[in-house]
Amino acid sequence: MSNGKLVKDVMMGIFEYPHIPYWFSIEQAIKVVKASFIQTQKHMDPLAVLVFDEKYNLLGTVTLKDILKGLEPSFLKPPTKAQVPDEEKTGLSIVWDSLFSQESKKLAQKPVSEIMVPAKYFVDSTDPVTKAAYLMIHYDLPVLPVIEDKKKFVGIVRMVEVFDTISEEIIKE
Amino acid sequence: MVELISRDEHEKLYLQLFEILKRKIENKEWTSGMQIPTEDQLCKMFNVSRATVRNAVLELVRQGYLVRQQGKGTFVSSNYISEGMIMTTVFKKLWVEDDTVFSKELLAKTVMMPVGDLSKELEIPENRHIIYIKVRWLKESEPSILQESFIPFNVCPHLIEEDVENQSIIDLFEKKYSIKITKVFNYFDIVTLNKEVIQSLNISQNAFAIEMIQKVFSGNTVVLLNRLYKKNDGNKLFIAFQRKAL
Numbered sequence: 001m002s003n004g005k006l007v008k009d010v011m012m013g014i015f016e017y018p019h020i021p022y023w024f025s026i027e028q029a030i031k032v033v034k035a036s037f038i039q040t041q042k043h044m045d046p047l048a049v050l051v052f053d054e055k056y057n058l059l060g061t062v063t064l065k066d067i068l069k070g071l072e073p074s075f076l077k078p079p080t081k082a083q084v085p086d087e088e089k090t091g092l093s094i095v096w097d098s099l100f101s102q103e104s105k106k107l108a109q110k111p112v113s114e115i116m117v118p119a120k121y122f123v124d125s126t127d128p129v130t131k132a133a134y135l136m137i138h139y140d141l142p143v144l145p146v147i148e149d150k151k152k153f154v155g156i157v158r159m160v161e162v163f164d165t166i167s168e169e170i171i172k173e
Numbered sequence: 174m175v176e177l178i179s180r181d182e183h184e185k186l187y188l189q190l191f192e193i194l195k196r197k198i199e200n201k202e203w204t205s206g207m208q209i210p211t212e213d214q215l216c217k218m219f220n221v222s223r224a225t226v227r228n229a230v231l232e233l234v235r236q237g238y239l240v241r242q243q244g245k246g247t248f249v250s251s252n253y254i255s256e257g258m259i260m261t262t263v264f265k266k267l268w269v270e271d272d273t274v275f276s277k278e279l280l281a282k283t284v285m286m287p288v289g290d291l292s293k294e295l296e297i298p299e300n301r302h303i304i305y306i307k308v309r310w311l312k313e314s315e316p317s318i319l320q321e322s323f324i325p326f327n328v329c330p331h332l333i334e335e336d337v338e339n340q341s342i343i344d345l346f347e348k349k350y351s352i353k354i355t356k357v358f359n360y361f362d363i364v365t366l367n368k369e370v371i372q373s374l375n376i377s378q379n380a381f382a383i384e385m386i387q388k389v390f391s392g393n394t395v396v397l398l399n400r401l402y403k404k405n406d407g408n409k410l411f412i413a414f415q416r417k418a419l
Contacts, residue, residue, distance in 0.1 A: 018286045018300065019284040019285050021305070023369075032286045032299075035286065035292075035298075036286065039299075042300075052283045052285070056333060
């Protein structure tokens with residue numbers, strides 16, 4: 001399947017994505033997103049920022065959703081275990097206007113390490129694309145880091161290239 | 174306009190000739206890069222001895238107005254500064270007099286985006302990657318200086334793999350990557366420090382420190398921005414200047 005295409009055939013270079021260290025605040029991450037994607041109108045999919053440690057090891061990724069989630073006031077976070085009837089949620093509509101205003105400014109000072117999705121799953125550049133697809137589907141990953149020689153971070157696999165490679169096979173007559 | 178040497182004045186002839194030739198350069202009568210007349214020609218032009226011409230030219234060379242090229246002649250320097258002295262300095266010794274008494278400890282070496290005023294300082298767009306290096310200088314295991322360096326990634330991508338603890342970035346630029354440093358600007362200020370620097374330097378909350386910002390150019394490109402914080406201890410920042418050698 002998929003023509004035996006390998007990860008290295010479809011991956012993107014890491015410098016397509018902005019880099020930040022884990023001690024940056026969410027606010028600084030927002031500025032990076034604006035400067036790298038929004039002001040330059042470079043609409044990559046997904047819009048993600050790569051988070052590194054002080055030795056330039058990849059720690060994780062931060063997407064727009066992670067940033068917004070990090071700015072959401074804590075009282076809005078749904079209780080994780082309790083059963084909440086659907087109709088109760090509508091009561092929140094009165095706070096929409098102030099949702100991301102007061103508390104969020106304070107939350108924006110938190111370091112990105114608190115909101116990033118840690119990089120736990122990797123593919124090697126010589127792995128088949130199908131392996132990348134499997135990991136992305138099952139662990140709900142927006143981007144998947146590619147490594148070489150077990151540790152050197154060399155690229156990023158995105159859903160769009162994975163989709164393209166696999167769908168090509170499916171629709172081929 | 175031809176200026177002539179006045180023999181009535183008590184001023185030494187070679188100094189008068191020096192002033193006349195200097196004015197020719199400053200008034201752009203002699204433009205930068207231009208070859209000046211030979212000693213013989215100058216002797217005839219001003220009706221003075223060879224020794225007088227030689228002394229005047231030597232003084233202009235010493236002050237950086239002229240450059241001598243072996244076997245070719247003497248030329249108007251392309252980057253002379255009309256005011257002030259022309260000095261040379263040694264890059265290695267820009268910060269401390271003797272850096273062998275310090276041990277260095279690498280706290281960070283990573284890649285990031287230029288936030289805050291960094292993109293302005295480095296003169297690059299905000300979406301360009303930069304290399305960030307943080308080194309702590311210790312003397313007798315007591316922290317003294319915190320050095321933060323920022324390098325536009327495309328200036329030297331391989332710097333990220335280099336050992337910057339035991340080699341200076343400027344040395345690496347010059348010797349290994351053929352990035353010639355042509356200009357360094359230094360800015361000094363007294364600052365109160367943020368929490369992070371306070372911790373790294375092991376000092377009390379409200380202590381002051383010297384901040385030295387150093388902008389390093391290769392041509393018109395900023396290739397390195399250093400921010401140094403030095404706490405109030407027995408060590409001194411040191412910069413040596415020396416009159417350009419003959």
